[in-house]
Amino acid sequence: xxxxxxxxxxxxxxxxxxxxxxxxxxxxxxxxxxxxxxxxxxxxxxxxxxxxxxxxxxxxxxxxxxxxxxxxxxxxxxxxxxxxxxxxxxxxxxxxxxxxxxxxxxxxxxxxxxxxxxxxxxxxxxxxxxxxxxxxxxxxxxxxxxxxxxxxxxxxxxxxxxxxxx
Numbered sequence: 001x002x003x004x005x006x007x008x009x010x011x012x013x014x015x016x017x018x019x020x021x022x023x024x025x026x027x028x029x030x031x032x033x034x035x036x037x038x039x040x041x042x043x044x045x046x047x048x049x050x051x052x053x054x055x056x057x058x059x060x061x062x063x064x065x066x067x068x069x070x071x072x073x074x075x076x077x078x079x080x081x082x083x084x085x086x087x088x089x090x091x092x093x094x095x096x097x098x099x100x101x102x103x104x105x106x107x108x109x110x111x112x113x114x115x116x117x118x119x120x121x122x123x124x125x126x127x128x129x130x131x132x133x134x135x136x137x138x139x140x141x142x143x144x145x146x147x148x149x150x151x152x153x154x155x156x157x158x159x160x161x162x163x164x165x166x
Contacts, residue, residue: 008105013152015110016070018144022053023075027107031143032078034103038095046086047096047138050079050129060128064121065140068114074142075109079125080116081135090117093138100141110146113139 032049040046052058053076061079062072071077080097082089097113104111116122116137126137 004106008102012101012105013150014112015146015148015150016112016142017148018070018074018110018142018146020073021075021145023109023143023145027109028053028076028078028143031100031103031107031109035078035080035096035100038092038099040092040095041088044086044092046083046089046092048081048131048135049096050081050131052077052079052129057128061125061140064124064128065114066119066121068140068142070112071114071140071142073144075144076142078141078143079129080138080141081126081131082138084134084136089136090138093117097139097141104143108145109143110148111141111143113141116140
C-alpha cells in the first residue's frame with residue numbers, strides 16, 4: 001500500500017487548463033499554510049504569499065508572465081515572494097512553492113509552477129501586488145479544478161540515480 005504523501009508526489013503534474021469553479025478560501029489558506037511550513041535556512045522563513053482570486057488581477061498577472069497566460073483562467077494564483085536579504089531566499093521560496101503544489105494535489109486541485117525569479121516581469125508583478133521593495137518574486141502558482149489528465153514521461157530512476165559515486 002502506497003503512503004498518501006508518496007502518491008501525491010508521484011501523481012502531481014503541471015496542469016494549465018482549469019474549470020470555472022472557485023476554490024474555497026479555507027482550502028487556499030490550508031494550502032498556503034503548507035507553504036509556510038516548508039524548511040528554510042536557519043529557520044528564517046523569508047516568505048510572503050499573495051493569493052489572488054479576483055479575475056482582473058489574475059488577467060493582469062497572466063498578461064505580464066511570459067509563459068503564464070493560463071493564470072487568467074485559474075481559480076487562484078499564489079505569488080511566492082522572499083526577502084531579498086535572506087540567506088538562501090531562492091531555495092527557501094522554492095521549498096515553499098513545492099509544498100504548495102503538493103498540498104494542492106492533496107486537495108485534488110491542479111496547479112502549475114510559473115517562473116518568477118529574475119524574470120523580465122518580476123518587478124511589475126511585485127508592484128501590481130503592492131509587495132514591499134525588499135521582497136523578490138520567486139514563483140507564480142496557478143491553481144484550479146480541472147478535468148484534464150496530464151501525463152508526462154519522466155526519466156527512469158536508473159538514468160538519474162547513482163549509488164556512492166557517478
